[in-house]
Amino acid sequence: MSDDKRLTPAQLGVGDMDPEEFRAAAHRVVDRVADYLAGLEAYPIVPDLKPGDVRSQLPATPPGSPEPLDDILGDYARLIEPNITHWQHPGFMAYFTSIASGPGILGEWLATGLNSNVMFWKNAPASTELEERVVEWLRSMLGLPGDFDGMFTDTASVSSLLAVVAARHSIPGLDTTEKGMAGHPDMPRLRMYCSTEAHFSIEKAAVVAGVGREGVRRIPADDEYRMRPDLLAEAIAEDRDAGWLPFCVVGTVGTTSSTSVDPAGALAEICRREGLWLHLDAAYGGTAALVPEMRSLLEGWERADSIVVNPHKWMWTPFDASLLLFRAPERFREVFSLVPEYVSASVTAGAHNYNEYGIQMGRRFRALKMWMLIRYFGAHGMAERVRHHVRMAASLRDRIDDDPDWERLAPVPFSTVCFRYRPAGLADRSEQPEIGRQLDAWNEEILNRVNASRRIYLSHTRLAGRYAIRVTLGNLRARTEHVERCWDLLEAAARGVDFGGKTL
């Protein structure tokens, strides 16, 4: 073993770090994190790195002997912290926001200390009951009826997978849970439906569940990127005629691309009529229901069989926390409850034994951070923060609408704006293929220039074939001045684009 004098006796023994050594180190870690959060704007949002730049500075083999904590924390400060993409930075407006608020971090830290594994009530009584309460709180904060039960999972991908499996299990007359799906002479091919704009996690769920990519039929969207219920109904009828067995519709409340909202009420009506399971991916958009006056956007979502909303997106909860709500908990238990002898004594009536509702047996104590965050901000305070983001998005939308050189490419129901630079002189010709390609190239160049500033970070998408710059507001740390900076950088980038000598 090493005889480095900076090593502690605990390192050289067989136990854990000494509690007082831990305390001292933890206070250093707190200051490190507090400094990081206080100084976020000093970082370039995306570090200037090539693949391998960090790896090449990390030893290829693990240390045999213990290393001094100073060295480890020093390497963290030198190699890790500056070399991540800073999702927490107020200028990060790409993808969907995923930031950790102060009270959320405090809750996560307390949960790490407890290391409570929320599998059975008996093994985690307070953790289980806090999860029950916080799920109830969130359900009511979202304005959903009391017959929704639910739980936390890690991600929307897993929440949606659980819903698809429960939907498959609920198909009358087919016991796919017991018998599986292959090789039954009477088993028809299964079909589920989502829009062309749905997240690829839905396809992953179908693949995992044995439905297959071909078992996912993508229904065209209207010109505002919402699933067309008339075409859904037609597709179901057509599939039934062709021998497919429709079993599930996945609607999206806030698509990843343009944040469009599928018409939940119309989908619910079709599902009721056809006997299909309706799952709603509201991972991002569901948060808007914290604001009572925004709930009309989601009208009908209360009729779904299952809904996923991700607190780790627009609810400022440290990653990970996905809320899965469902109406028929027994469907989940029938699929996922397999209780062997070594845990049978742990199953307690009168409370949730949460591992019986999903794939994972071990479950993190996610309710604690949510509980602290909700209490710290208050339900009204959370709604007010959502309103603030929606207002900032509206102000950016208005700027774009008021400027003849920019073109908005989708409605802005929430806090995400999709648009492109399209000089006024090209407005009449923007549908011409050659002009369209030119606009795509320019906008890609504009996005690259804005991102090269490293003070604002945006992503893009493609809408109706057009390259769209995409700005999401939802970061608690983003203030009006950051939206101003974003707009200034966009304008400067557009002015600086090399238009190849073309006359506009």
Added chain:
Amino acid sequence: MSDDKRLTPAQLGVGDMDPEEFRAAAHRVVDRVADYLAGLEAYPIVPDLKPGDVRSQLPATPPGSPEPLDDILGDYARLIEPNITHWQHPGFMAYFTSIASGPGILGEWLATGLNSNVMFWKNAPASTELEERVVEWLRSMLGLPGDFDGMFTDTASVSSLLAVVAARHSIPGLDTTEKGMAGHPDMPRLRMYCSTEAHFSIEKAAVVAGVGREGVRRIPADDEYRMRPDLLAEAIAEDRDAGWLPFCVVGTVGTTSSTSVDPAGALAEICRREGLWLHLDAAYGGTAALVPEMRSLLEGWERADSIVVNPHKWMWTPFDASLLLFRAPERFREVFSLVPEYVSASVTAGAHNYNEYGIQMGRRFRALKMWMLIRYFGAHGMAERVRHHVRMAASLRDRIDDDPDWERLAPVPFSTVCFRYRPAGLADRSEQPEIGRQLDAWNEEILNRVNASRRIYLSHTRLAGRYAIRVTLGNLRARTEHVERCWDLLEAAARGVDFGGKTL
């Protein structure tokens, strides 16, 4: 909004907690956690609660207005911390150990502060490359060859599910990923194999993947609870004759019940010959490979197609962290990589884009806590800690073997001992059904009495029909004195059992 003077301006505004308020609160949280870890032994391991006791003290509706942080932290101290089951307590010897070591907690806390989402290299460069390195480190620390690639997932249940889906995808001639599994006239029923002792997560994986419970054939174990390869070979032949399509074998290295080890080499040979995927669930037992002289126990595991080892079990990593190693990363990418336009620009060559290998798109930054833990303890130090646990288990085993009133019920390959109280006078008659039932009842009573001490917490299992008390050592905080206490409590409980006036 509330006008409570203890509220801070940040709470009443629309931003996050002020960074300096966060710093002060975080230092309080650190002391709370350090106090908790230093004072663990003062807690009864399992609190004295009925379902609903905590819930009834939590308001049924969320607060509208912000609440003072003092109140929130006070409620945490009063309602949550004392009312969990204390997995971190040195007397917790139930199930499998899942404790968070000091350096692991520090790493998790830093990761929470960064909130780095390790989906694509570009969105998480240092986090991705640290994961690459730490996976390489662990692979080499486990003595596995360099052609294993891998990544972290949340749990063994998910790791095994990914492996089963990749195995299903790899069946020649069936494109289940594209076509799904139902309704193909030529699709045979799929069959996978595990032993009667395998974890129920394997059955869950089969259910989710559409293989179904009937698609899992459980192979009998020998009298040391290891899968019998001869019966596996027979089952495969029989299934092929009956029209099933065998595609996967799941062996277990350290079963949940008795920690038996399936003969990996023999399973690998059968899989090679039959063209089946071999997945090994080494969630617990894999850790033993940190100790070079213990690797012979796992002989042949290096021939598997995929292996799961859980650092959050016997490697003292805060929950969650499961290591999935695999030989054919392209199989995973073919199933799980679905890259839409809005992230296509994020796919970078020359590094892993980890979301392409699994279900979850968003991924926690788990490598950081592993990296800090490995460096703090050193690879040799980690091995020495495992040896210490194995030695403590061996000393308990020897006590049981040396005492004619106790009977060991399974071999002790790792750090888990299964046994029962069986008074010497009943040794000859313990196979009689009535005596067997009596022994079961007594041992259940002994376990309940030990657990009622709240200073030691054990679980049980059933082995060859017999009720077995089960002690796992693997907690870094457990010292020899805790094993002594465990034994003393067992003896006292056995002496105190009401034997119904029977003469022994």
